[in-house]
Amino acid sequence: MTLHTPPPDGGRIVDEPMGDALSRRYLAYALSTITNRALPDVRDGFKPVHRRILYAMHQMRLNPQAAARKCAKVVGDVMGGYHPHGDASIYDALVRMAQAFAQRYPLVDGQGNFGNIDGDNAAAMRYTECKLTAAAVLLMEGIDQNAVDFRPTYDDQDQEPVVLPAGFPNLLANGSSGIAVGMATSIPPHNVGELIETCLILLDDPEATTEALMQHMPGPDFPTGGVLVEGKASLLETYETGRGGLRLRARWEVEHLERGTWRIVVTEIPYQVQKGRLIETLADLIDQKKAPLLGDVRDESAEDIRLVLDPRARTVEPEVLMESLFRLSDLEVRVPVNINVLDATGTPGVMGLKACLQAFLDHRREVLIRRSNWRAERIEKRLHLLEGLRIVFLNIDEVIRIVREEEQPKAALIARLNLTEVQADFVLDTRLRQLARLEELAIETEFRELAEELAGLRALMDSPSRQWKRIGKDLAEVRKALPSPRRTIFGEAPEGGASAPIEAFIPREAITVVLSERGWIRAAKGKVEDPSELKFKEGDSLAFLVPAFTTDKLLVAATDGRIFTIGADKLASGRGHGEPIRLMIDLEEGVEIVALFAHQPGAKLMVASKAGYGFIAPEDELLAQKRGGKQVLNGEMAVCLRVTGDHVAVIGDNIKTLVFPVSELPEMSRGKGVKFQSYRQGGMADATVFAEETGPDWVDGGGRRRNWPDWRDWIGKRAAVGRQGPRGLRKFR
Structure with a gap:
C-alpha cells in the first residue's frame, strides 16, 4: 500500500500576524452583532429575531381570527427556516412580544402562562399557544404586495423580508433595548396615538422643531403606567439628541x-x-x-x-x-434613553425624535409607492383581459363559430379579432355561461372601476403631495384601529427631594441611648428619669446614658483609636435588652468603648492616648460612612471628651495633676497629637475640659462629686510634669 504524504500545511494554513487576524475576525463579529442582533431598524423598530417570528406566524396564517397554535411549532418553524440561533432566544423574544406589562402594544396574542409582573417566567413552549394581534397585522399589511425587499434565508431555501411595512411607528411605540459590541440601545415605549398625531404635524410642517412636536407627544407612555417626574427641559434635550434619562415613579x-x-x-x-x-x-x-x-x-x-x-x-x-x-x-427608577438604531442603509447611529419619525414616514412613502406599483401592474393585466372579453361580446357569434369549427381556435381568434395571445388563452378558458348578458354588464362595470382606480394610482405615483396626503390618511385610520389612552401621567418631584439626605425623612423624636458594660445598645423613648429602673442582662450594668434624637448620629470612641458612627434611628427598641453593638460596627475583640456622644454639627472633641498625647478634632470630620469607622488617634485611646470650656486638667497614674489652656492643643482630624503631660512611669489616668468661670470638679473615692476651688495653683505649661493633686483626686468623671 502506498501512503501519500499531505503537504506540510495541508493547503489550509494562512500565514499572517496574529493581531491582524484577530482584529479582522473580531470586527466581523462586532458588525454581525450590531446589524443582525442587537440594534433595531428605525423603519419597523425590529431586530431580526422579532421580524422573523412575526413573518413566520404570518406565513402560518396565525391571524387574529385563526385558532392559536403551539408556540413550539412557531419556534420550530422560525429556527428551521429563518433564525438558526437556538430555540431559547426565539421563545424568549416571542414571550416578550406577548407580555402586556412589557410591550405597550403586544404583537403576539399568547394563550397560557406567559409570565407575570411578579417576575415569574413563562411556561415551556410546549404548553403555550399563540397567534398574531391586530397591531401585528398592521405592521405586516402589504408584505405580500411587494411592499418591501426580500433576501435569501441563511440556507438559501427561502426568502425573508429585510424590513416589515410597518403601519405605525413601532420603534417608538413599543421601544427596544439591546447591547452590541461597543454600543447599546435603550428606547422607551410611547403612545401610538400621540406618535401618529406627531407624524401628521410633521407631514403638514416638515420644518417643525422638536419642541413643537413634543406639544403632541410630551414623553414616553409605559405599559405599566407610573408617574414621569422628569423636567420638560430635560425631556426636550433627550428627544433632540437621542440620549438622556427619565425619572419614573410608582x-x-x-x-x-x-x-x-x-x-x-x-x-x-x-x-x-x-x-x-x-x-x-x-x-x-x-x-x-x-x-x-x-x-x-x-x-x-x-x-x-x-x-x-x-x-x-x-x-x-x-x-x-x-x-x-x-x-x-x-419605587422610583431612572430609565435610560439611547435611541441608537440602524438607518435604511443599515448604518448604526443615534437619532432624535424628529429624525426617527421622518425615517418612518420616508419608509411609509416607499411602501406606498411599491404597493401602488404592484397594484397598478395587476390592474393593467386585468384590464387587458377584460378588453379581450369586451371584444368577444361584440363578436360573440363569430367566437362561437371559431371555437366549434376551427382546428386551431387560438390562432384564429388572434387573427380574426386581433387579440393577444394572453387574451386568446383567457377567452378559451372562460366558461360559456360567463358570456351571458348579465356578465357583460358586470365586466363593463369592473372595467370602468378598475380604469378609475388605475388612473388614481398613476396620479398618486406622479404626485409627492398626494402620496404624503395618503400616508396621513392611512395613519389616521391606524389611530382609530389602535385606541390607546395614555397610561403614564406627568408629575413634579418636590424641590430637593431627590438630593435630600435620608435623615430628612426620619421623624425627630426624643430618645435616650442606653449602652451597657457588655456592649448591648438600645434606645428608650423620651428621657430616662431614673437610670436605676433600667434592666440589664444578668451580670451586666449601665455604661453610658446619652440623651439624643432619632435623627442624630452617634459617635462611638474605642480604645483602638477609632471612632464609629451609628444612626440613632437604627437602634433597637428600649423595651428589651437591645442588641450587641458589635453587630452594628466592626469592633474587634478586646477593644473597649471609651465614650459615646450624640453628634453635634460644629462641635469639637478632645482625644488623648494612654501615653499622654492628643489633639482637638472637629466632629464633622469624624463621621464615618462604613462599619469600620475612622482611625482618628494613633495609640491606645484613654480619653475622648467634647470641648465645652477653655482649660484642660490632666491627671496621671502617678497622681500628678496639670492644668493648661485648651488653646495649646492643635486642631487636626487624625494623628498622634502633642504631649499633654510628662510621665516617668505609667501614663494618663484621666482628663477633663472645663470653663474658667465655673472651674473643674472631680469624683472622690466614695463616688461623691467635689469642687476644686484652688485649681489655678496647678496651672502650668503643656507637657510639664505637674504636681501632686488634691487629696482623693483619682478621676474627674
Whole structure:
C-alpha cells in the first residue's frame, strides 16, 4: 500500500500576524452583532429575531381570527427556516412580544402562562399557544404586495423580508433595548396615538422643531403606567439628541382609615420593575431599619396591582414617607434613553425624535409607492383581459363559430379579432355561461372601476403631495384601529427631594441611648428619669446614658483609636435588652468603648492616648460612612471628651495633676497629637475640659462629686510634669 504524504500545511494554513487576524475576525463579529442582533431598524423598530417570528406566524396564517397554535411549532418553524440561533432566544423574544406589562402594544396574542409582573417566567413552549394581534397585522399589511425587499434565508431555501411595512411607528411605540459590541440601545415605549398625531404635524410642517412636536407627544407612555417626574427641559434635550434619562415613579394614593390612621396604596409600579423583587426590597429595608418611616408592606394584588404600605407612625406625612422610599427602592427608577438604531442603509447611529419619525414616514412613502406599483401592474393585466372579453361580446357569434369549427381556435381568434395571445388563452378558458348578458354588464362595470382606480394610482405615483396626503390618511385610520389612552401621567418631584439626605425623612423624636458594660445598645423613648429602673442582662450594668434624637448620629470612641458612627434611628427598641453593638460596627475583640456622644454639627472633641498625647478634632470630620469607622488617634485611646470650656486638667497614674489652656492643643482630624503631660512611669489616668468661670470638679473615692476651688495653683505649661493633686483626686468623671 502506498501512503501519500499531505503537504506540510495541508493547503489550509494562512500565514499572517496574529493581531491582524484577530482584529479582522473580531470586527466581523462586532458588525454581525450590531446589524443582525442587537440594534433595531428605525423603519419597523425590529431586530431580526422579532421580524422573523412575526413573518413566520404570518406565513402560518396565525391571524387574529385563526385558532392559536403551539408556540413550539412557531419556534420550530422560525429556527428551521429563518433564525438558526437556538430555540431559547426565539421563545424568549416571542414571550416578550406577548407580555402586556412589557410591550405597550403586544404583537403576539399568547394563550397560557406567559409570565407575570411578579417576575415569574413563562411556561415551556410546549404548553403555550399563540397567534398574531391586530397591531401585528398592521405592521405586516402589504408584505405580500411587494411592499418591501426580500433576501435569501441563511440556507438559501427561502426568502425573508429585510424590513416589515410597518403601519405605525413601532420603534417608538413599543421601544427596544439591546447591547452590541461597543454600543447599546435603550428606547422607551410611547403612545401610538400621540406618535401618529406627531407624524401628521410633521407631514403638514416638515420644518417643525422638536419642541413643537413634543406639544403632541410630551414623553414616553409605559405599559405599566407610573408617574414621569422628569423636567420638560430635560425631556426636550433627550428627544433632540437621542440620549438622556427619565425619572419614573410608582403611582400611589392615600387611604384614610379609622381614628385618624392612614395607609398608602401603590397602584402602578415603574416599567420593568418586578413586583415580587420590589416587595422583597421593601421588606429588607424594614428589617435592616433603613426605612425608618415604613412600618409594614403587604401585597394585596389581584388582576390589578395593589401594594399596601403602612407608616410606622401616623404623625408622618405621606409625601415624606414616599419621598424616602423613592430614594431607597425601585419605587422610583431612572430609565435610560439611547435611541441608537440602524438607518435604511443599515448604518448604526443615534437619532432624535424628529429624525426617527421622518425615517418612518420616508419608509411609509416607499411602501406606498411599491404597493401602488404592484397594484397598478395587476390592474393593467386585468384590464387587458377584460378588453379581450369586451371584444368577444361584440363578436360573440363569430367566437362561437371559431371555437366549434376551427382546428386551431387560438390562432384564429388572434387573427380574426386581433387579440393577444394572453387574451386568446383567457377567452378559451372562460366558461360559456360567463358570456351571458348579465356578465357583460358586470365586466363593463369592473372595467370602468378598475380604469378609475388605475388612473388614481398613476396620479398618486406622479404626485409627492398626494402620496404624503395618503400616508396621513392611512395613519389616521391606524389611530382609530389602535385606541390607546395614555397610561403614564406627568408629575413634579418636590424641590430637593431627590438630593435630600435620608435623615430628612426620619421623624425627630426624643430618645435616650442606653449602652451597657457588655456592649448591648438600645434606645428608650423620651428621657430616662431614673437610670436605676433600667434592666440589664444578668451580670451586666449601665455604661453610658446619652440623651439624643432619632435623627442624630452617634459617635462611638474605642480604645483602638477609632471612632464609629451609628444612626440613632437604627437602634433597637428600649423595651428589651437591645442588641450587641458589635453587630452594628466592626469592633474587634478586646477593644473597649471609651465614650459615646450624640453628634453635634460644629462641635469639637478632645482625644488623648494612654501615653499622654492628643489633639482637638472637629466632629464633622469624624463621621464615618462604613462599619469600620475612622482611625482618628494613633495609640491606645484613654480619653475622648467634647470641648465645652477653655482649660484642660490632666491627671496621671502617678497622681500628678496639670492644668493648661485648651488653646495649646492643635486642631487636626487624625494623628498622634502633642504631649499633654510628662510621665516617668505609667501614663494618663484621666482628663477633663472645663470653663474658667465655673472651674473643674472631680469624683472622690466614695463616688461623691467635689469642687476644686484652688485649681489655678496647678496651672502650668503643656507637657510639664505637674504636681501632686488634691487629696482623693483619682478621676474627674
